[in-house]
Amino acid sequence: MTQADSRKEIARLVAFGERKGLLEAADRHLATNALLDALRIEEPWQGEWSGEELRELDAMDSPVPILDRLLDDAADRGVLPDRSVTQRDLLDARLMGLLMPRPSETIRRFEELAREASVQEATDWFYRLAIETNYIRMDRIAKNAYWQAKTPYGELEITINLSKPEKDPKTIAAERSMPQGHYPKCLLCPENVGYAGRLNHPARQNLRVLPLELAGETWFFQYSPYVYYNEHCIVLNGRHVPMKLSEETFVRLFDVLDAFPHYFIGSNADLPIVGGSILSHDHFQGGRHTFAMDKAGEDAHFRHPAFPDVEAAIVRWPLSVIRLTGADRGELTRLAGKLLDGWRSHSDKAADILAFSRADDGTETPHNTITPIARRLEDGRYRLDLVLRNNRTTEEHPLGLFHPHAHLHHIKKENIGLIEVMGLAVLPGRLQQELEEIAGILSAAPSGEADWRREGHPLAAHADWIDELLGRYGGGRPLDEARQLVRDEVGSKYLEVLMDAGVFKRTQEGQEAFRRYLEEEGFQEIGDGA
Known part of the structure; x- marks a missing residue:
């Protein structure tokens, strides 16, 4: 990307911020100069937006495409020390933070909306602010797998966390x-607001709290x-x-x-x-x-x-x-x-x-x-x-x-916290590929071989479960049907997880x-x- 392109992307990001209400026209020069400084660019773009470009800006609901281009350019020019996700995240939070209202202005706007409209409208606005400033990275969250599983206790929700x-x-x-590092003391301390971050602590310049x-x-x-x-x-x-x-x-x-x-x-x-x-x-x-x-x-x-x-x-x-x-x-x-x-x-x-x-x-x-x-x-x-x-x-x-007993650890080994207690499983990202491979086994013609039982095999932790699924359903199923069977069975496993966590069992004695x-x-x- 040329210097001219970089300057135009900075102007595009400022225009995005104005259209989303992150800043006003009076803030335009301040925001532009701050972005130029952060990205080590000398001068701003001096052009005019075409009608088509303005329509594209109006249709944008996320700054991510603009940020990606600016981050690529920053890496090319050595502004970023490397192209890792961690370094990119540190810089894009800084860039969006330069477009945001101060915490006091955010609080004032929220209280004004709650007073003059409703608390619900105020939280709607505050939630949109978190998305439009890329604090909530919806492009990543959209990658999470999600489905529902029918059980005798209702439809449990299953998600595989791929957004981290x-x-x-x-x-x-x-x-x-x-x-x-000892500052902030943890990820939840209010001192995180505006914090620049480091390799082992995320940047929070685009965080606002009430x-x-x-x-x-x-x-x-x-x-x-993570939503x-x-x-x-x-x-x-x-x-x-x-x-x-x-x-x-x-x-x-x-x-x-x-x-x-x-x-x-x-x-x-x-x-x-x-x-x-x-x-x-x-x-x-x-x-x-x-x-x-x-x-x-x-x-x-x-x-x-x-x-x-x-x-x-x-x-x-x-x-x-x-x-x-x-x-x-x-x-x-x-x-x-x-x-x-x-x-x-x-x-x-x-x-x-x-x-x-x-x-x-x-x-x-x-x-x-x-x-x-x-x-x-x-x-x-x-x-x-x-x-x-x-x-x-x-x-x-x-x-x-x-707690989930050992035979369930291949699906869920972590703590069963508040969210999971209520019926929403948050499963580790490793399962996405593993479940796809298991569906592939159920859709393949039976061969009599069981490579997944071999020590070191990526599916070895699931070996007993795979054998059980093959015994119940056989092989050679259409792939889409096999995927659905695997998802249903994960739902059954999650129900077992919840049953293990219950202190008074669902038996007559319990x-x-x-x-x-x-x-x-x-x-x-x-x-x-x-």
């Missing part, structure tokens, strides 16, 4: 030689850059403090719902194995999506004499879920706090549930916690789903008794143990589920 680019070996080697007051503390609202579902948001503590569930957690969840009644909001559990990938910074996740668990029926209904206006139920779901519904958030908070405290100390040896393990020195390790999820219903009431969790490990199940626990907490059963 793999680092090349040079970048990995460079990271190892870098001094350990302040929230939750239970008298300052928290912040932002969108997740596993519609308007996937994160609400994070303004201080770098670890995840810790308490009765105050429910106060904060309801505060979020009062601020954003069209979103659900939930917290990962606060213990390893059953928690999320980040336990070091207190945060919630939410968004605008209905999960299979939300649609699930109820097996039994209960009342608590001390909380007569709260409806309680056991949810018909693979995991053990107590559903509380009511109009008085104070009552819901107190009852949820009581259940959290009761569950933390609850043991039932017949159900393999131990609240604590005791070390030789007498130290006790807690195992019981909760994954809470809250929503506002159409009638204005609050609904709080409390998913009971236990992170105990055993000799037979060293990664977790209530459900009786569940009822015993609720009775211990003072609940009275009032009738059959619906």
Whole structure:
């Protein structure tokens, strides 16, 4: 690309920003000069846009094509040290950050929209801002595989995460030689806003957050850059403090719902194995999506004499879920706090549930916690789903008794966090190619050979599963049919994952143990589920 082409692409990026409302005409020279400086170009483009070019600009919904051309040119001219995805991401976040309104201007615009239009219109605008500034990289997210799987518990959602680019070996080697950074302390700290990034920490010049007051503390609202579902948001503590569930957690969840009644909001559990990938910074996740668990029926209904206006139920779901519904958030908070405290100390040896393990020195390790999820219903009431969790490990199940067991690790080995609990599987990117190859085996003519059983074979981890599929379906199927069979079977595997994570099993004995626990907490059963 020539210097003239580069100058025109800078002008095109500024024009894109103006058309999307990222900046105004009065900001044009400032933005242009900042981009020229970042890309080491001396002068701006001085031409005029043709009518066709203006129409193309109006039709653009993403800056990625412009950024790609500018990044290629920057690599050609040595502005980028190499062509790795990591270096390109660091620079394109910087470029988009130069077009963005300041954080104070973003907050002012959001509050103005919420006041004069509605909170929903304000979040619509804020979500578009995150997409149009390429903070949410929709071009990558579109690569994720997604399908639904029918099960007795409703349609589970399956996604294979292909949106996180793999680092090349040079970048990995460079990271190892870098001094350990301590700022920001983690990916969720509010200090990430505007941060330039480094090889092992993403740039965040194009990140904006909104302040929230939750239970008298300052928290912040932002969108997740990975968007596993519609308007996937994160609400994070303004201080770098670890995840810790308490009765105050429910106060904060309801505060979020009062601020954003069209979103659900939930917290990962606060213990390893059953928690999320980040336990070091207190945060919630939410968004605008209905999960299979939300649609699930109820097996039994209960009342608590001390909380007569709260409806309680056991949810018909693979995991053990107590559903509380009511109009008085104070009552819901107190009852949820009581259940959290009761569950933390609850043991039932017949159900393999131990609240604590005791070390030789007498130290006790807690195992019981909760994954809470809250929503506002159409009638204005609050609904709080409390998913009971236990992170105990055993000799037979060293990664977790209530965690995917070893025979499922070829599909899912990672923690079962908030998103997966509700029925959306986030599976590793390696599966995309592996599942395609397995479909190929089911579509091939039977040969009697089983190369996948050979040590070191890319499909060796799936060997037993492949043999099982061949025994059930045979070979020689049309490829599209084979692909669908494999997807359906992955859905069945994910259901097994959820069943393993359930503390009270979906057996008569397990459900009786569940009822015993609720009775211990003072609940009275009032009738059959619906």
